Amino acid sequence: MKSLLASAIAVFLCAVFTQNQTAPVAPKPGSAVELPPVKSLDSTVVALPKGDPSVKGVAICFTAAHCPIATAQLPALVALARQYSEQGVRFYFVDPNVKETTADLKELEARVHGAGPLIHDTEQLWTRALKVSRTTEALVIDGSGVLRYRGAFDDQFALGTRKPEPQRHYVKEALVAVLAGKAPALPETEPKGCLITPAARPAAPVPPSGEVHYHEHVAPVLRKHCVECHRPGEIGPLPLLSYDDADAAAAMIAEVVEQRRMPPWHANPQFGSWKNARGLSEEERSTLIRWASGARSEGPKPAKPADPAPAAPLWHIGAPDLVLTIPKQRIPATGKIDYHYVEVPTGLTEDRWVTAAEVHAGAREVVHHALIFVVYPKDRRHEQPPIDGGLNGGFFASLVPGERPNEWPAGTGKLLPAGSALLFQMHYTADGTAREDATQIGLVFAKEPPARRVVNRGIHQRKLNIPPGASAARFEARWKVSRDVEILAFLPHMHYRGKSFRYVLEHPDGREETLLDVPRYDFGWQATYIPEKPLQVSGGSTMRCIAEFDNSAANLANPNPKATVRWGEQSWDEMMIGYVDYVEK
Ligand code: HEC
Incomplete structure (x- = not known):
């Protein structure tokens, strides 16, 4: 215990005095693990079980409310916890984000669903003692308190990429070994989740590099380039609206900006110029990186607070003239799912020209993408452009990862004939929970037929x-x-x-x-x-x-x-x- 306290202080001091958190060595597989008692969300004191013969193993799983990998992985983790709890393995879920809100924690607790206590590591005691750097790192300890595995949960997710399903189940493989009294074949892998922002701040940069303050320098960049997606109701997994939001995500902001993963944009700038291009200037990049990997100063609040970012609108295309909804689709919890093809009559009695279309996923968690095609009425099939008809040939509207609504320039539009139907090609991916989806499309009609189709x-x-x-x-x-x-x-x-x-x-x-x-x-x-x-x-x-x-x-x-x-x-x-x-x- 004493050495642990000493090492905790050492971590703290290192964190305060150097930029690169050189903490004592992380516990390696094969070493005994001791952790200070902490409190779970329901205020019960949690300590690692000691000398309890009914406990055959322990799994400590780091997670968080807003990390996309942590979110995607949680259902499989919870299912594993349920399965192995019956065999004497205790699971602990740890959220190391000190700024997590009560609402976020409640929601996370609901998702953990009693599969083990949820610990909000407000002082990052376990995080530092175990030297965990990313949410989703999992540690497996055997019945005698010896660390047997640390690393990724499985090999499905990495930041920015994912396989359709895992090929290796590291934590499960470690548990199987531990229950059989053996050491796992693979004792260590690289954890893949979001970087954990250390609660302790590195010292402020020494001039001349200058101070960077949140309100003065950072907030305007986030507003211009990030908030569009990173606010409630939009596709970004974490809000970036306030000082606390940005402070909590600082380590991850530094990483995504450093690696140019955010804002997302994939075209080579050498060719073409794009209306919807995204990107940061070199100065904006440097501002974000210096602040997020530095002292994260809030700085003086502006005399006049910035207008709150507008809430995400329900429809980005404005109020639609027609909304069509597919009948409820049942999505199983697991397994490969064939495309669902669902035809919805438009009910139109006259031809309409569409200037904008926006598709809303019903169950966002499982809708990977949707392509929507026009099916002409039987007596007008001959008018249907061959390229618009054949699947894979061309589509009418789409919902694809990370994309905005379909809008066409003034004076142009897409034809939706009277008596036509929309055919939804729905691509679902199971996420561990059985769900129901009723995806919708909203359409804005041209006031008069556009000049061009x-x-x-x-x-x-x-x-x-x-x-x-x-x-x-x-x-x-x-x-x-x-x-x-x-x-x-x-x-x-x-x-x-x-x-x-x-x-x-x-x-x-x-x-x-x-x-x-x-x-x-x-x-x-x-x-x-x-x-x-x-x-x-x-x-x-x-x-x-x-x-x-x-x-x-x-x-x-x-x-x-x-x-x-x-x-x-x-x-x-x-x-x-x-x-x-x-x-x-
Ligand atoms: C067009 C929408 C969009 C914009 C603009 C955008 N983001 Fe994101 N961001 C996302 C989405 C979606 C994800 C989740 C990616 C995933 O699930 O893999 C994400 C993920 C992240 C993450 C979590 C780590 C990760 O890689 O998943 C961070 C941190 C982040 N964004 C920061 C930023 C910052 C900082 C900016 C502005 C400089 C920004 N984002 C701009 C949509 C956006």
């Missing part, structure tokens, strides 16, 4: 044959553009093995021009790229889409590097589609 085409290559282990298998698809068109948007689509995607235009005179280059495609962010001005493409040009796939083990998202991969709908199959929205001239 927007169509969507999928330039695709179905003859995919990606060898096992290939790190850059290259495929190409082409579209011979027969008439002059204006391109309004691009959306490259591949699955987990997607590596890079380019749109190259061959002009009629043979000149080649790269229109869009996505050097590091990310399945988690299927962005739409909207050119600053619509791109003029003359008839007789050829649009080439060039994609690379990474089927090697180095691709952390790869579901199976040993498989030969072909075209298929499921995300462990592949697709190669270069969607374009365009109008004919």
Whole structure:
């Protein structure tokens, strides 16, 4: 106990006096673990069981209310805890975020659902004693108090990537070994969750690097580049609205900005200029990194408080003229789920032109993406543009990870004929809890028929044959553009093995021009790229889409590097589609 206290003080001092938290060595597998008593959320004192023969093992699992990996992983963790509690393993859930709100803790406790006590480590006693740096790190201790495993829960998630399902179940494998009285084959792996912000602050930077204050320097950058998504009701997993929000997430903010993962944007800036581009200037980056990895000063409050960030609107497209909802879909807790195809009649008695469409997932946790197609009434099938009809050929509206609503420029729109239906292609991914989904689409109609009609085409290559282990298998698809068109948007689509995607235009005179280059495609962010001005493409040009796939083990998202991969709908199959929205001239 004494040495623990001493080491806790040492950690604290190190944290205060150096930037790099050089704490004493983290307990290694094979060493005995002792922890000070702490309190669980319901105020019960929690101490590690000692000399209790009914306790065959202990699992300490770090989690948090807002880390996307912690959230995604929790259902599987809770299920494991239930299964192994019956065999004498005690589970403890620890939230090391000192600024977690009471509401967040209550919600987290509900999700832990009695599978073990939830400890809010307000002084980071366990966090520091165990030298845990990321939420989702798990530690497995055997019945005699010896650490047997520390690291990731399984191999499904890493920041920014995920496999459709885990291939290794590290914690479970460790528990099986411990219950059999053996040492686990794999005693240590790298934890994958969000960095934990140490409660103790490093010293303020020495001039001339200058002080960075939250209100004066940091808040304006967050407001401009982050709050759009990082506020309640939007897609960002944590709020970044206040000093406390940013302070709690500081370590993670420094990491995502340093690694240029946030704000999310994947186009190579060398080609094209984009209306919806995101990015920080070098100065903004440096401000965020210096503040988040420095003293995190709040600084003077502004004389006039900044206007509160507007709440997320229910519909970003404005009040829709028509909302259609799919009948309730039941999503099982686990397993592979085939696409659901659900047809919803529009009920329209006259033709309508749609200028904006927004899809709302009913059960966000399990809706991976949705593509919506128009089905023309029988007697008008001949009018249906072939490219809008065939699945994979082109879609009407979409909901893809990280994306905003579909909106088309003034004077253009998509046709929704009287008597038509919308066909929803729903891609669900199980998240450990059985759920019901009733996804909706909201549509805004043009007041009068627009001058030009927007169509969507999928330039695709179905003859995919990606060898096992290939790190850059290259495929190409082409579209011979027969008439002059204006391109309004691009959306490259591949699955987990997607590596890079380019749109190259061959002009009629043979000149080649790269229109869009996505050097590091990310399945988690299927962005739409909207050119600053619509791109003029003359008839007789050829649009080439060039994609690379990474089927090697180095691709952390790869579901199976040993498989030969072909075209298929499921995300462990592949697709190669270069969607374009365009109008004919
Ligand atoms: C377009 C929306 C969007 C914008 C803009 C955005 N984020 Fe995010 N952010 C997300 C989403 C979605 C996730 C969750 C990613 C996941 O689940 O893997 C995320 C995750 C994070 C995380 C958690 C760690 C992680 O990698 O999952 C941090 C920290 C973060 N963002 C900080 C920022 C900061 C700082 C900015 C501004 C400089 C910013 N974000 C801008 C949507 C956004």
